[in-house]
Amino acid sequence: MTQKPPTPALRVPLLDLKPQYEAIAPRVRAVIEAVCASQQFILGPEVRTLEARIAAYSQCRRGVGVSSGTDALLLALMALGIGPGDSVITSPYTFFATAGTIARTGARPLFCDIEPDTFNLSAQAVREFLEQQCERRGGALVHRASGTRVKALMPVHLYGQVCPMEPLLALARESGLRVIEDAAQAIGARDAGAHQAGSLGDIGCFSFFPTKNLGAFGDAGLCVTQDEALAEHMEVLRVHGGKPKYHHAFIGGNFRIDELQAAVLNVKLDYLDDWSRRRAENARIYDAAFARAALGPKVITPIALPGFHHIYNQYVIRARRRDELREHLAAAGVGTEIYYPIPLHLQQCFAYLGHAAGDFPESERAARETLALPIYPELSPAQLHYVVESIEAFYAGSAAPGRP
Ligand SMILES: *Cc1c(COP(=O)(O)O)cnc(C)c1O
Secondary structure (H helix, E strand, O other): OOOOOOOEOOOEOOOOOHHHHHHHHHHHHHHHHHHHHHOOOEOOHHHHHHHHHHHHHOOOOEEEEEOOHHHHHHHHHHHOOOOOOEEEEEOOOOOHHHHHHHHHOOOEEEEOOEOOOOOOEOHHHHHHHHHHHEEEEOOEEEEOOOOEEEEEEEOEOHHHOOOOOHHHHHHHHHHOOEEEEEOOOOOOOEOOOOOEOOOOOOEEEEEOOOOOOOOOOOOOEEEEEOOHHHHHHHHHHHEOOEOOOOOEOOOOOEOOOEHHHHHHHHHHHOOHHHHHHHHHHHHHHHHHHHHHHOOOOOEEOOOOOOOOEOOOOOEEEEEOOHHHHHHHHHHOOEOOEOOOOOOHHHOHHHHHHOOOOOOOHHHHHHHHHEEEEOOOOOOOHHHHHHHHHHHHHHHHOOOOOEOO
């Protein structure tokens, strides 16, 4: 008889939203009931409340609720008038939507490499790119190889840590570029100057996809800005560009957020800081356990920049033999994910950009080495220690810790 693999001693899913829901279910059900009773599903009072609250929370003047984080990025690009013949500088090591939305406007994504310690866009790489590959022609900054006008920077606050904005904002000022922050993973994160994610660029974009720290019951997103005129323009583009209704000076889209989603988010926003604090506590438990296990350099734990407030949407390690480790953890009952296995410059749909392997070595190395571990707020210390013990067991060459 073949031996059965041992039953995992514990199960640690990458994410389990049920305990969070159970804790707030009565309040959530009540607001859903209220929306049902009102039968007002489109851009009602819950949306207006959410827009005002997220704007205030993010140190911004205005918020515009939209249908997803992807649509937040698309709307931001459209509102800044970015389209065919233009280009936008961003990171190749991010979720697809960052560059996908740039391409969907007709503009060209221009990639610059990341910093290896934070995985965020490297201001140094952007500076070199601007100096070496772009030039002034008349009033425009032109990317020489493609002939496109460089219009904006789109840094991403990856995994819940703000991409240091000061050097990027300085470059944007020098070069006359707009700045869109992809803050999809970073609501509530702050830099060392206590600036909220999304508050420093022209427009900040949030996602409320269920896996984000503030998750809706489906798709939703929001744009924040300090600029009243931009906010109003986004509000018009959100409803097909019609203002007054049926009069279209602009071509927009249907980028509306649902009233039901806004109602759920208004409840959950009350808990966001507590949930993010518990994620950060879990990160500290991991950090300490990995330090005791002394697995470096086989495992490198994520860093928080000094003074930065990291909200740990993900806790992402670099690991030797990453793919084997992932299989070992799956057998031990531990869920993990690879964000992101293929950097965007190597995606088939972007072949027309003409990139090859080796163009952005840090992004490519991150894609090969990184692994996201479970970090959600309701995890117990026992579960976190079990994850680290399972990783120790892998590198010690022993089987997953389990019941005999
Ligand atoms: C989640 C995410 C998005 C897209 O948000 P959706 O709400 O899923 O459309 C964009 N950029 C980044 C970095 C993300 O993590």
